[in-house]
């Protein structure tokens with residue numbers, strides 16, 4: 001998506017060879033018109049997939065997931081991160097371990113907002129090692145709903161997330177695919 005790639009080029013900051021900061025338009029301050037364009041792009045791609053709900057992981061996935069859900073005319077559900085280990089029969093729960101950050105959190109979803117009739121599109125801001133997306137898949141499967149695919153705003157294609165997801169037969173649609181990062185360098189996959 002050219003608009004997004006241009007924004008990443010001008011306003012994204014490659015902190016090192018692994019981390020891209022997009023705090024000025026996605027993760028801290030949010031650019032609403034870019035989010036609308038992103039949501040429309042996801043919706044155009046997935047419009048014939050029979051999606052009944054768009055799910056995202058709080059908090060940075062909420063803006064693009066909302067604009068996508070709005071364009072598709074379906075509800076958005078937020079998979080919540082909780083530190084607690086409280087067992088609750090009304091909640092689907094799964095532990096996500098971030099190997100990169102060395103932390104774990106519990107991802108939760110109320111059984112009120114999902115059922116076996118749902119066909120869910122998962123949206124997230126970044127795809128790196130695929131731990132967050134795999135946790136989201138696990139949670140939605142626990143609810144016996146089906147997965148339509150995964151929409152990613154920024155994929156770091158040099159990290160293993162995409163491979164991990166497509167090897168499970170999941171469709172991954174990423175709007176910007178980064179081939180290489182380094183201080184002062186951001187290269188996209190389509191810049192051959």
Ligand code: 5GP
Nearest residue numbers: 018019020021126127128129130131132161
């Ligand atoms: P994964 O689980 O795929 O390793 O990482 C996904 C999550 O980590 C994303 O939802 C995002 O919050 C965070 N993340 C991973 N890489 C980056 C990055 O380069 N920049 C930022 N801002 N967040 C990242």
